[in-house]
Amino acid sequence: MAAVLDQAQLQIARERQATPPNNPWRLLPELLRNGIACLALALGFAALAVRPGSEDSLLQEWQGGWGYWQWRLQQRRSSRRDGSSDEEYIRQLSGEEQE
Numbered sequence: 001m002a003a004v005l006d007q008a009q010l011q012i013a014r015e016r017q018a019t020p021p022n023n024p025w026r027l028l029p030e031l032l033r034n035g036i037a038c039l040a041l042a043l044g045f046a047a048l049a050v051r052p053g054s055e056d057s058l059l060q061e062w063q064g065g066w067g068y069w070q071w072r073l074q075q076r077r078s079s080r081r082d083g084s085s086d087e088e089y090i091r092q093l094s095g096e097e098q099e
Contacts, residue, residue: 046059054061
């Protein structure tokens with residue numbers, strides 16, 4: 001049995017020497033293709049998925065939420081100057097007049 005294991009070990013060592021070294025750049029096209037496919041599937045799901053009781057798709061909800069984060073970033077930049085807060089944004093959304 002030891003002779004069989006030694007022979008298998010020699011065969012594996014020869015095969016390792018015969019194979020070229022791995023090149024990580026060869027994986028790049030496949031990684032890009034898979035990444036783009038995953039993004040397309042996620043966007044397709046979000047565009048078609050609708051929560052119960054909602055008329056908007058998840059993608060439309062995310063786009064609406066993106067507007068809040070853009071506003072928040074803008075307010076954060078200008079908050080040092082004028083001291084605005086989230087309360088102002090909520091008042092704007094609700095249509096209440098500022099006092």
